[in-house]
Amino acid sequence: MVSEIERLRVELGARGYDILVGPGLLATAGKHIAPVLRHERVFIITDETVARLHLEALERALREAGIAYEALVLPAGEQAKSFEHLERLTDKLLAFRIERRDALIALGGGVIGDLAGFAAAITLRGVDFVQIPTTLLAQVDSSVGGKTGINSAHGKNLIGAFHQPRLVLADTEVLDTLPRRELLAGYAEVVKYGCIDDAEFFSWLETRGLDAIEGDPAARRHAIVTSCRRKAAVVARDETESSGARALLNLGHTFGHALEAECKYGGELLHGEAVAIGMVMAADLSVELGLCPSEDAARIRNHLAAVGLPTGFEHMPGRVWSPARLLDHMSRDKKVQDGRVTFVLLRGIGQAFVSHEVDPAAVEALLTNAIAA
């Protein structure tokens, strides 16, 4: 019988690790985690919602494997990615007298993964951590690649570190409890991989993406495994986003992060929703600059809209947007070089590239038109 568990590898030499994708991984987590531990004590970091739904299963699995644990529960939502919550978390770890051979387990979505991963990177100057992603977004994107961090008053993810996990366990069954809005937000990052360098995957999503969202096991698994494979390959080429290859994973994020910052990370706009709008903006900008066929931009917009994702500013009708304020947010992006905002643009679906040459006037005109539409 073919195993239901798919095993992928992030090839990073001594920092390399496995990604396991499939059903039932939470219930057997202890067995998978034990071999990567240096000491049989872990700290589970999770949020209130995930704790209510899935913590007990993980605790049982750890007990069965003889692994001692403490569970630390944070509030749910993007606002936990803050100095305040980081300080509270590291204080608790230190109060429990965490030791260097102990490990953290991030049980939750991208917020918990980013925060717990950053706490692991800096506590005692670095302890190991394991990712158990429980949202679609975290399974296809944030649990892989070692970008960890928090938001700052100056912008999204501006404080952080690269710190790779020792293992990623993506239990596809935990997605059964995820609200549809969150599933869709994660799906935006799935679409991103097709747009970047996999036109065939994008076409597959056009026909089977909705099945993956609805929970068809084969379609969902294909979407998650393909996404993880693509991300693992990029991370292996450019772990710390220094050669430019990894910056491609930021498609839609220059715009998206500016929208999130403007909404003050309050839940009005989820990260994946901001990325969906951001990808449409990046595609439209590419068309405006004469780089991308308008048919490809239309396919991206149409597919995102067809599954129920936002594609423009009309998604938040009550909010007043200012192009100047959005440009100001973008000017603080981590990809800025010599003061110039960097964009990931498209020559077509599956042909993303990084540009440092975009005229800010073109971006301002695009924003002004999109806000007015």
Ligand SMILES: NC(=O)c1ccc[n+]([C@@H]2O[C@H](COP(=O)([O-])OP(=O)(O)OC[C@H]3O[C@@H](n4cnc5c(N)ncnc54)[C@H](O)[C@@H]3O)[C@@H](O)[C@H]2O)c1
């Ligand atoms: N590090 C990276 O490479 C990377 C990549 C993409 C996104 N991110 C970051 O990830 C964050 C977004 O992550 P997210 O979309 O997972 O949001 P999230 O972590 O806030 O989770 C979304 C919501 O779903 C709830 N939830 C989680 N799992 C659940 C489950 N199985 N059932 C029911 N509810 C569940 C959570 O409590 C939360 O309320 C952003 O901060 C973004 O910047 C990081």
Ligand SMILES: O=C(O)C(=O)C[C@@H](O)[C@H](O)[C@H](O)COP(=O)(O)O
């Ligand atoms: O892993 C990456 O690299 C990404 O860019 C993935 C993004 O989806 C993710 O949102 C990431 O956190 C953005 O990174 P940032 O460096 O722009 O903060």
Ligand SMILES: [Zn+2]
């Ligand atoms: Zn993202």
